Amino acid sequence: MPELPEVERARRLAARVGTGKRIVAVWCAKDPIVVEDTTPARMRRALLDRAITGTGRRGKYFWLELDRRPWPLFHLGMTGDLRSRDEAPIQLESGPRAPETVWPPRFTKLRLELDDGAELAFTNKRRLGRLRLRKNPVTTPPISRLGFDPLIDLPAPGEFADLVSSRSAVIKLVLLDQSFAAGVGNWIADEVLFQARLDPRRRANTLTRSEIGTLRSALKRVVTKAVAVDADKTRFPRTWLFHQRWGKRNDARIGGEPIEFLTLGGRTTAWVPTRQR
């Protein structure tokens, strides 16, 4: 599920459902893998009877701002989500949103009940996500170790070019490095390189200023668009590689050109050799 656009969708859900409300009940899983650096009791104590004053996100992390610190900081991992009891995660038809059919959902790690009766649940199937408490999420690890967020503080072209040129790793892995660009994950990296027409195996420090400029534009465009459609994949432009990259079919094509798959840094990389140089 979650790269920057999906995490931003979760943050918006939390903002829509939670902002201005008071937390009247808290349930936290006894799961020391997902609930890190704290205990269910401490989590409960930090959240119970607090008012939600706002929300924030940086890279793939998002948090709730409360009227007293510490605040809860969420990372969705590969299979995490934030759900509202009154809004099914998938909307099949237009009209009023259907409520969840099963509540709380399977793999719920944290459940909050708010003073207007609304409920939020943080789920984590594969347990690769994390739930922590932070007095100041932005200035402390893990967020303080992140690079720029393409939506919040994308560097100007010159500075961006210097950043890219200072790296000798292959460009796909640089994009994936959270200390470079926070929030970029596997499909965004592939999409950006496809749209910038760059070979994912190129060394970052061999890209020309012009190629880096194209790369920066593609990064901005892909992230902005995905967030604008609330990470709804069915509303991603049909021209995107995204729609063809899953399943690793060996007859996969886009615009008549064959899609190839290779492994970089242990991650499957989808690309179009005839279009990416």
Place this chain on the structure above:
DNA sequence: CTCAGTGTTCAGTG
């Protein structure tokens, strides 16, 4: 039954 997977971290090697 086997394996890959929208992520991160850590140990180990060069």
Place this chain on the structure above:
DNA sequence: TCACTGAACACTGA
């Protein structure tokens, strides 16, 4: 210190 690889984490679905 850096670059890179592989494993680990845990579970589902193809």
